[in-house]
Amino acid sequence: MEHPEAQKWDRDRDETEAQRLDRNWSSLLQELRVAQTGVQLLTGFLLTLPFQQRFTQLGDVMRGVYLVTVACSIGATVLLVAPVSMHRLLFRRHRLDTLVSAAHTYAMVGLVLLGVALAGVAVVIFDAVVGATEAWVAGGVTLVALAAFWYAMPMIGRRDRNNRY
Template sequence: MVAVSQAEESHQRRLARNLNELLQELRVAQAGVQILFGFLLSIVFTERYASADAYIRATHLITILFAGGAVALLTAPAPWHRLLFRRGRREDVIEIANRFAIAGLVCLALAMTGTILMLGEVIVGGWIAIVMGVFAALVFGTLWFAWPWYERRRDTVTDGDEDDEDRIE
């Protein structure tokens, strides 16, 4: 197979590659969020949940809502692609899917934080559970958002550069 340089890559091939890369990234996140969502749903049917206080129940409900939002946002690009397939809208699908992916990851980070907070509250309770929740929020916020955005600001790539492999055109 002959390697094609970025300069020689056609607009449509670049869009196809960008879409494939995005969908592959979403597959990674989707599996995790769907497992988390199932776990959160199953908690309601345990004996211990029946005696949970209002704080645990509210945390659980909010966490389920964020997990459900993450499932919806992270899976939305697939139906968008399918429904707009062969309509010349690949660029629109990529732009919208990218926004959905970022919003879905925000929801997933909040769902993970809520899950850690809730489990911490059930297992150890008190201020330690809150510290666990805050720590989880800091870890997700830093690794998934703050650090990449910091690195993005350090980029030397400008909007006019043609050979950035991640650039959607």
């Protein structure tokens, strides 16, 4: 069931269910395009690291962080691209409601994985450049920044009840 504010928004727009789903799908696609580019570049960068000379200097802990980071980045790539495949398979099957709902879930989980991957990249890079202590601080700062700007600030914005469009 939708939140009452979302229901009011839909009524104010005077949209049919199909129009609302089309609008939501279009909005999701725009968001996914932005995220896909970044996560694909990050994944490509991460996949080249083991072939660099300095990679062999990473300790066991940092190799573990690297592998978790790569796994999260690949997972984010899979989830942020999955709606495209799903759209192809459901195209003209009148399942836009399923597609929008699943794409929303994939995007949310994909962004969490992308955030973990970004923090992991910060840890590995800072460890290689300045040391382990600074690396963990950089990873923590990255997670705090992600939590603030990707979660807390949008949640604060959700509480604005002035019904701005």
